[in-house]
Amino acid sequence: xxxxxxxxxxxxxxxxxxxxxxxxxxxxxxxxxxxxxxxxxxxxxxxxxxxxxxxxxxxxxxxxxxxxxxxxxxxxxxxxxxxxxxxxxxxxxxxxxxxxxxxxxxxxxxxxxxxxxxxxxxxxxxxxxxxxxxxxxxxxxxxxxxxxxxxxxxxxxxxxxxxxxxxxxxxxxxxxxxxxxxxxxxxxxxxxxxxxxxxxxxxxxxxxxxxxxxxxxxxxxxxxxxxxxxxxxxxxxxxxxxxxxxxxxxxxxxxxxxxxxxxxxxxxxxxxxxxxxxxxxxxxxxxxxxxxxxxxxxxxxxxxxxxxxxxxxxxxxxxxxxxxxxxxxxxxxxxxxxxxxxxxxxxxxxxxxxxxxxxxxxxxxxxxxxxxxxxxxxxxxxxxxxxxxxxxxxxxxxxxxxxxxxxxxxxxxxxxxxxxxxxxxxxxxx
Amino acid sequence: xxxxxxxxxxxxxxxxxxxxxxxxxxxxxxxxxxxxxxxxxxxxxxxxxxxxxxxxxxxxxxxxxxxxxxxxxxxxxxxxxxxxxxxxxxxxxxxxxxxxxxxxxxxxxxxxxxxxxxxxxxxxxxxxxxxxxxxxxxxxxxxxxxxxxxxxxxxxxxxxxxxxxxxxx
Numbered sequence: 001x002x003x004x005x006x007x008x009x010x011x012x013x014x015x016x017x018x019x020x021x022x023x024x025x026x027x028x029x030x031x032x033x034x035x036x037x038x039x040x041x042x043x044x045x046x047x048x049x050x051x052x053x054x055x056x057x058x059x060x061x062x063x064x065x066x067x068x069x070x071x072x073x074x075x076x077x078x079x080x081x082x083x084x085x086x087x088x089x090x091x092x093x094x095x096x097x098x099x100x101x102x103x104x105x106x107x108x109x110x111x112x113x114x115x116x117x118x119x120x121x122x123x124x125x126x127x128x129x130x131x132x133x134x135x136x137x138x139x140x141x142x143x144x145x146x147x148x149x150x151x152x153x154x155x156x157x158x159x160x161x162x163x164x165x166x167x168x169x170x171x172x173x174x175x176x177x178x179x180x181x182x183x184x185x186x187x188x189x190x191x192x193x194x195x196x197x198x199x200x201x202x203x204x205x206x207x208x209x210x211x212x213x214x215x216x217x218x219x220x221x222x223x224x225x226x227x228x229x230x231x232x233x234x235x236x237x238x239x240x241x242x243x244x245x246x247x248x249x250x251x252x253x254x255x256x257x258x259x260x261x262x263x264x265x266x267x268x269x270x271x272x273x274x275x276x277x278x279x280x281x282x283x284x285x286x287x288x289x290x291x292x293x294x295x296x297x298x299x300x301x302x303x304x305x306x307x308x309x310x311x312x313x314x315x316x317x318x319x320x321x322x323x324x325x326x327x328x329x330x331x332x333x334x335x336x337x338x339x340x341x342x343x344x345x346x347x348x349x350x351x352x353x354x355x356x357x358x359x360x361x362x363x364x365x366x367x368x369x370x371x372x373x374x375x376x377x378x379x380x381x382x383x384x385x386x387x388x389x390x391x392x393x394x395x396x397x398x399x400x401x402x403x404x405x406x407x408x409x410x411x412x413x414x415x416x417x418x419x420x421x422x423x424x425x426x427x428x429x430x
Numbered sequence: 431x432x433x434x435x436x437x438x439x440x441x442x443x444x445x446x447x448x449x450x451x452x453x454x455x456x457x458x459x460x461x462x463x464x465x466x467x468x469x470x471x472x473x474x475x476x477x478x479x480x481x482x483x484x485x486x487x488x489x490x491x492x493x494x495x496x497x498x499x500x501x502x503x504x505x506x507x508x509x510x511x512x513x514x515x516x517x518x519x520x521x522x523x524x525x526x527x528x529x530x531x532x533x534x535x536x537x538x539x540x541x542x543x544x545x546x547x548x549x550x551x552x553x554x555x556x557x558x559x560x561x562x563x564x565x566x567x568x569x570x571x572x573x574x575x576x577x578x579x580x581x582x583x584x585x586x587x588x589x590x591x592x593x594x595x596x597x598x599x
Contacts, residue, residue, distance in 0.1 A: 161574065
């Protein structure tokens with residue numbers, strides 16, 4: 001029996017010919033990412049060294065990335081002080097892959113890492129954020145860890161005691177119908193798998209519809225794989241991966257490109273034909289509460305959010321701008337747009353999308369996590385309903401446990417903003 | 431013997447355990463005040479120290495799903511609660527082991543608030559109903575971290591070859 005792609009990546013990271021699902025390994029880390037929660041990582045890192053007489057030194061500053069995105073610019077003194085502490089640590093440890101609150105380099109970690117070439121195929125990527133799964137889009141084994149575990153990685157350069165996960169293979173065929181997007185595919189899959197259906201497992205994406213999908217779309221699939229409980233999602237690297245890494249991420253040097261063995265052993269295999277797929281919506285308060293948009297058509301929404309590490313990329317903004325151009329956001333509905341990075345913000349500006357949004361009545365915000373977690377921008381009022389292109393609709397998300405969040409693609413979100421109610425973009429909007 | 435002080439359903443997210451708006455509070459010494467902050471009644475009992483250490487939260491499937499925020503584990507650890515659930519989400523489960531929060535995988539658990547449990551190494555006995563439910567043992571790899579006293583201590587022994595006090599300076 002052959003190996004899955006993650007078994008191969010982990011084998012490489014422990015310098016062995018093969019590892020198998022169920023084994024425990026301690027893989028070398030290729031990239032270790034944190035955001036503002038680096039404040040806690042630093043605390044735990046110093047704790048590891050406390051009373052040892054050793055000088056706290058990270059194992060390799062070139063393999064650590066820190067991106068401010070969760071609360072930018074700081075909403076209060078506590079966050080600002082955390083950010084100040086992190087800046088001092090970054091300078092002291094010589095960490096260069098640091099993205100501060102700046103219009104020329106900032107954005108959401110799950111966009112900053114890919115677009116700057118920090119993620120390479122075949123590597124192990126860890127991040128103190130559950131959506132670190134995103135980076136599987138470039139053929140890395142990428143997964144979320146806690147702050148103490150990151151402190152351990154900063155110390156040792158490896159992750160202790162990782163159980164090699166089993167893999168679910170998802171084969172996607174067919175052509176996406178108009179206004180049906182990668183977000184609809186992943187919402188559909190989460191509905192099928194349930195919120196815990198892929199717990200402790202990896203989802204490997206295959207098939208012609210993946211081959212023809214841009215890296216941007218693959219990032220959506222891998223980003224939300226964690227919403228089915230998956231340790232990670234992953235797309236075996238191909239020509240599109242190389243195109244993205246070379247032309248957008250400006251990666252030079254040799255790439256280590258490999259996929260799974262043809263006879264790899266999978267936990268289960270799912271097939272999806274996207275030609276039959278409809279726009280999907282995840283309803284409150286779990287991401288696996290997924291329905292075709294028709295089932296919730298007409299639900300009034302007070303806030304529409306387009307953006308986030310899930311759907312804040314250029315093609316997402318383009319899909320929304322096409323629908324909104326020349327139209328107006330409904331009275332009684334506010335629409336917020338959060339580009340995933342300032343690079344994307346600049347591209348959207350050049351292409352006129354930002355002007356389209358503003359003219360339609362949307363508010364374009366700075367790049368960052370914003371209302372997705374709802375700590376400092378775009379919170380909901382009691383009893384309000386939001387439709388967002390983000391990744392979570394748990395109770396309390398968007399800052400209010402007495403509100404409801406629906407999740408959708410940018411096309412559904414834009415069409416719904418015009419009507420002020422959940423709308424099928426194939427019928428409403430335009 | 432331990433009392434069930436909170437009974438929850440499936441898919442309890444880290445947003446419920448530790449709401450995102452308190453994420454700027456990171457230190458394990460400060461997070462306990464926000465445990466289940468949106469449940470004012472339970473949070474109040476915790477803050478008033480009405481809930482003794484070792485008390486149990488019982489939950490269904492996928493406890494701790496969502497964000498990787500370690501505060502969700504440290505906030506419960508701060509009150510020395512134990513969590514008995516049908517199963518756990520991966521990152522929360524790993525965080526709990528790393529921090530020494532007691533998490534028990536008990537796929538068949540049946541217990542209600544106010545009932546008394548006895549948690550043995552291989553089963554949870556509901557002393558009120560007399561029923562007992564088998565525990566899924568931890569994988570060996572995870573047990574090693576618990577045995578070391580958490581991931582900070584384990585990292586020291588594995589990587590630095592040092593334990594506090596053994597330094598030569």
